[in-house]
Amino acid sequence: MAYAVFKTGGKQYRVAQGDVLDVEKLDLEVGGTATFSDLLFYADGENTKLAADLGSASITAEVVAQRKDDKVIAFKYRRRKGYHRTVGHRRKLTRLKITGISI
Secondary structure, X not given: OOEXXXXXXXXXXXXXXXXXXXXXXXXXXOOOEEEEOOEEEEEOOXXXXXXXXXXXXXXXXXXXXXXXXXXXXXXXXXXXXXXXXXXXXXXXXXXXXXXXXXX
């Protein structure tokens, strides 16, 4: 089965055709398509190619949803000082379905 590694939002993802994954928020509408040309690696069983050999390769994906991740709580505390703070956040994510890897 062919798979590729690409980079978006400061992170690297290993994907195959049909995979569904969450990436950092992209400015796209639900139902639209995203194209990623920053491929780092490609393999299809017996052949492997690195970024220098890929040239104009790209990954196309369909935007399934724009969503928020689960809440992350950061609790700051200093013992014996009476100091405690609670801060939290929810990352904004884009859910993608990989529709094709073109070499």
